[in-house]
Amino acid sequence: MKIHACAAALVTACLLSSPAMAQFQKPEDAIKYRKAALTVLGSHFSRIGAMANGRVPFDATVAANSAAVVESMSKLPWEGFGPGTDKGDTRAKAEIWTEKAKFDEAAKTMQTEVAKLNQAAKTGSLDAVKAAFGGAAQSCKACHDAYRSN
Amino acid sequence: MKIHACAAALVTACLLSSPAMAQFQKPEDAIKYRKAALTVLGSHFSRIGAMANGRVPFDATVAANSAAVVESMSKLPWEGFGPGTDKGDTRAKAEIWTEKAKFDEAAKTMQTEVAKLNQAAKTGSLDAVKAAFGGAAQSCKACHDAYRSN
Numbered sequence: 155m156k157i158h159a160c161a162a163a164l165v166t167a168c169l170l171s172s173p174a175m176a177q178f179q180k181p182e183d184a185i186k187y188r189k190a191a192l193t194v195l196g197s198h199f200s201r202i203g204a205m206a207n208g209r210v211p212f213d214a215t216v217a218a219n220s221a222a223v224v225e226s227m228s229k230l231p232w233e234g235f236g237p238g239t240d241k242g243d244t245r246a247k248a249e250i251w252t253e254k255a256k257f258d259e260a261a262k263t264m265q266t267e268v269a270k271l272n273q274a275a276k277t278g279s280l281d282a283v284k285a286a287f288g289g290a291a292q293s294c295k296a297c298h299d300a301y302r303s304n
Numbered sequence: 305m306k307i308h309a310c311a312a313a314l315v316t317a318c319l320l321s322s323p324a325m326a327q328f329q330k331p332e333d334a335i336k337y338r339k340a341a342l343t344v345l346g347s348h349f350s351r352i353g354a355m356a357n358g359r360v361p362f363d364a365t366v367a368a369n370s371a372a373v374v375e376s377m378s379k380l381p382w383e384g385f386g387p388g389t390d391k392g393d394t395r396a397k398a399e400i401w402t403e404k405a406k407f408d409e410a411a412k413t414m415q416t417e418v419a420k421l422n423q424a425a426k427t428g429s430l431d432a433v434k435a436a437f438g439g440a441a442q443s444c445k446a447c448h449d450a451y452r453s454n
Contacts, residue, residue, distance in 0.1 A: 177351060187347045193340035194380065201327060226376055230344065 181238040188234025189244070195227035199294070202271070205280065206287040214278040221268075221275035221283075224290075228265045232258075245303040257301055264293040331388040338384025339394070345377035345418075349444070352421070355430065356437040364428040371418075371425035371433075374440075378418045382411055395453040407451055414443040 178184040198220035204210040205217055240251055250257045267290040274286035328334040348370035354360040355367055390401055400407045417440040424436035 177347070183347070186343055190340035190343035190347075193336055194344060194377075197327070197333070197337045197340075223376070223380070226373070227344075230373070 177233060178236070181236075182242050184234040184236055184239045185242050185244045185246075188231040188239075191227050191230040191234070195224055195231075196294075198223040198227070199268075199290070202275070202283065202287060203291065206284045212280040212283075214275075214280075217283055218275045218278070221272040224268050225265075225272040228268045232261055247301050247303055250301050257297075260293070260297040260300065264290070264297060267293040327383060328386070331386075332392050334384040334386055334389045335392050335394045335396075338381040338389075341377050341380040341384070345374050345381075346444075348373040348377070349418075349440070352425070352433065352437060353441065356434045362430040362433075364425075364430075367430075367433055368425045368428070371422040374418050375415075375422040378415045382408075397451050397453055400451050407447075410443070410447040410450065414440070414447060417443040 178187065201210075201220045202217050202224070205212045235246070235250060235257075240246060240248060267286070271283070271286040271290045274282040328337065351360075351370045352367055352374070355362045385396070385400055385407075390396060390398060417436070421433070421436040421440045424432035
């Protein structure tokens with residue numbers, strides 16, 4: 155039983171591993187990854203939004219947990235925009251690669267804004283969350299408007 | 305310009321918000337969320353696996369960062385398995401809901417194992433990572449074998 159479990163783990167380890175010098179085996183893996191990170195980010199961001207705009211009662215713990223997830227996720231998607239990931243199951247616009255410096259700047263702005271939101275959420279104050287939420291939401295929207303197809 | 309940005313942020317906030325007492329507006333949102341969290345988890349787990357099985361050189365910082373993402377993601381998917389999320393774009397088997405206690409136990413085991421992996425990765429020791437990786441991989445596989453369709 156133990157040997158079986160160990161062998162299974164090794165098989166899993168092999169199946170799951172990626173080649174040297176590449177975090178993604180195929181461009182579609184990178185696309186799937188960046189979309190997944192942004193999906194998790196968006197889900198938790200919307201929970202904070204619901205509190206910030208008064209649609210659900212403010213729960214400081216929930217807000218702080220979600221803001222921590224948002225900040226953590228904000229660092230991840232960018233490596234998924236490597237060469238060859240402009241085509242496939244994606245709404246990413248070509249401008250991401252043709253205006254790379256601008257895109258990177260927008261990505262950085264978003265990370266800065268959600269870091270502020272996370273700091274705000276840690277204070278446990280709804281007013282602080284409200285104050286930080288607008289800038290963070292705007293940073294999401296600006297990037298989507300410029301770099302995501304509808 | 306400032307007013308425009310503020311209005312845009314408010315619109316985004318409204319669009320993103322979810323109704324009271326529900327983290328997900330529709331079952332498909334919950335399914336998309338849980339899959340996204342597991343995709344992010346799997347991507348980072350595979351990076352650690354590549355180091356644990358020697359396919360890429362060990363980088364203690366990369367391993368520690370990925371292990372932290374894995375542990376953080378391991379807490380998220382479960383709320384996405386609520387009522388009504390057994391049908392749709394999902395490979396989740398009916399047993400998740402008919403054997404809920406067993407599924408929850410498997411989910412808990414995975415969280416325990418990846419927490420150990422995260423602790424191991426924090427030490428910076430490849431041997432510690434290798435020792436913890438097998439158990440974590442097995443906890444993924446056990447749950448997939450029992451509760452995920454091929």
